[in-house]
Amino acid sequence: MSTFKNIQGKNIRSYANNAPNATAGEMWYNRAEQKLKGVVASGAWSSSSPMSRSPANDALGGCGTPTAGLGFGGYSPPGGTVGLTEEYNGTGWATGGAMNTPEAAMGSFGTQTAAVSAGGSPNSAVTEEYNGTAWTAVNAMGTGRGYSASAGTETSGLIAGGNSPPILGNVEEYNGSTWSEQNNLGTARYQFTGCGAANTAALVFGGSTPGDTGATEEYDGTNWTAGGSLNTGRRRLAGSGIQTSALAFGGNTTPPDTTRNLNEAYDGSTWTASPATLATARTALGSTRTSSNNSSAVAFAGSNSSGTKFTVTEEYNFTANTVTAAAWSSGGNLSTAREKMSGFGTQAAATIAGGAPHTNATEEYNGSSWTGGGNLNTQRQSSGGGGTQTAGLAYGGYNGSSPYLADSEEYNGTAWSEGNNLNTARYITGSGSQTAALGMGGAVSTGASSLCEEYDGTNWTAGGALNTARNYIAGFGIQTAAVAATGGPAGKANVEEYNGSSWTNVTSVNNAREIAMSSGVQTDGIVYGGRVDPGSVKMATTEGYDGTSWSTRPNMAVGRYGSGANQSSGTATAAIAAGGNTNPPNTRVTTTEEFDGETTALNIVDITTS
Secondary structure, three states: OOOHHHHHOOOOEEEOOOOOOOOOOOEEEEOOOOEEEEEOOEEEEEEEOOOOOOOOOEOOEEEEEOOEEEEEOOEOOOOOEOOOEEEEOOOOEEEOOOOOOOOOOOEEEEEOOEEEEEEEOOOEEEEEEEOOOOEEEEOOOOOOOEOOEEEEEOOEEEEEEEEOOOEEEEEEEEOOOOEEEEOOOOOOOEOOEEEEOOOOOEEEEOOEOOOEOOOEEEEOOOOEEEEOOOOOOOEOOEEEEEOOEEEEEOOEEOOOOEEOOOEEEEOOOOEEEOOOOOOOOOEOOEEOOOOOOOOEEEEEOOEOOOOOEOOOEEEEEEEOEEEEOOEEEEOOOOOOOOEOOEEEEEOOEEEEEOOEOOOOOEEEEOOOOEEEOOOOOOOOEOOEEEEEOOEEEEEOOEOOOOOOOOOEEEEOOOOEEEEOOOOOOOEEEEEEOOOOEEEEEEEEOOEEOOOEEEEOOOOEEEOOOOOOOOEOOEEEEEOOEEEEEOOEOOOEOOEEEEOOOOEEEOOOOOOOEEOOEEEEEOOEEEEEOOEOOOOOOOOOOEEEEOOOOEEEEOOOOOOEEOOEOOOOOOEOOEEEEEOOEEOOOOEEOOOEEEEEOOEEEEOEEEOOOO
16 A cells, blocks of 8 residues: 555655645644645635615626726616716725716626726617726727627727627627628527637636527637536526636526526636635626636626625635635624714724713723713713723713813723813814824814824824814724724815825725724724614615725625714724614614724645545
8 A cells, every 4th residue: 555655755744733835735643633744725705895886776787807806887776877986995985086978798808997887778889998997988889789708908808799689699899999891600699698808818718598508619810619518508698707717606597587696617628617616696797807717706786586696706716725704793782772973993802982972981892782870070982992901092072061171080990080181172084093083073062073182191282183073973093093084064085194294185984974983093994884874774885995095895784873982092904883873863873883994814624544
């Protein structure tokens, strides 16, 4: 009998636990568990941040890569098309430039900064190019069509088939300037998809003839040849990859009309059904289309046979890592329902103090449950906060009897003690630490304020004023590198950055709001929840900031505003929302939600002889 060493040329090493820096295919013996272990690569879809469009759309155009994707156009309920464009950065979606001509069911190819939209249903021939900022109308296709297949780049693109009507087999190539007619498909069809690196190496598959088909065809720049058929013929599916290494996912089959979550992989000759299926079955979905092989893809939007449209995004990875998607989850409940409290600390060691209805109660969180802490000396709501659970700060706010407060208090993890007052009494937003805090904006008797003050652990001094006066700001960061996002009155999208002396206007959030929560630092923060105005529905929307732009993150389970958050010491990947006000109007709650960012870990498995 041959040994492992004879086959592999080396022995299996033994470790006290798992092998350090293990890679795919490596095996070892874990002495603590007395088991043979290894790292195995596998494929899986994981949830990502939803698109920001509302309402949701289907039949979008899509192109780009899994880390720099583009989704545009689409059908909007109950009818009509939209010109919305969104850009994907591998984590979330940000708003891009709007199309000049709203389209749906169009052909699409290229990259995030050099994309092409061609045609659209029912028989559009309009072509537009996207440069990463704006769309420009260019030469139209020779034959108008919708539900075509597409592949390639902005200067080497391809559109095949579609419905004009009738159902077409026509093929056109795009060279970055003009369209030219090429040899027809072997099978005329529509509602199918395609992929490929260029118009000299394209792949198309699936669709309707008008019956469902699994037919696959490969293009070499001149002729079409038959490839292996899909295991399940279907229409309105999506695809990604290259001619010799592609994925086909989603779609629907008829009759009866059944929405599919199927995923198949192509190796250049044969399609293989994958056990890794979409979590959300859907048809008329979009994809980033351009991947170097069938080991990664992004699926977004789409609809089901009931007519429900989605903003859901999923990522596919064939990797030795297990990906745990970013998500909000339930935490422990507060003892007392309230809103508009001070909050500080980390996700695993947080503190909230005061709030409405007017209270001086303090509660501390250990990552799973809340317990009572020392009471504030002065009850208050809408006050600023900063620091950690054992070195915290609360200041300003109002309490009903003395509408605007200047009082500051410091917390040592057990009790509150009086500190020096703010120079200007107001309700206020805060960030920073107990010895280096920043109070920003808020409201005084005359309305929204632009005033900012800095605290050094003893005294408050004037800082640079905001460019836009506002209250109910979502603030995060430190005293010398802070962000003031959104605010009121009447929800705003404004965002400003502070450098320790002055504020600079930067990119606005995608969703205007006020009384939102926040967590993180100037180059990596999140804003979540809030409302647009006092009469509006509470928001569950979350957005992330990378120091330059805003993009979507997973939404909270419950829309709310005025929750206790950890803007001073929390991070963009570990935040909380405790209590707050939710729907129906003016319902204060005790519930807590925790946000955890995406994580990856090696897929370590037990090796057995079976």
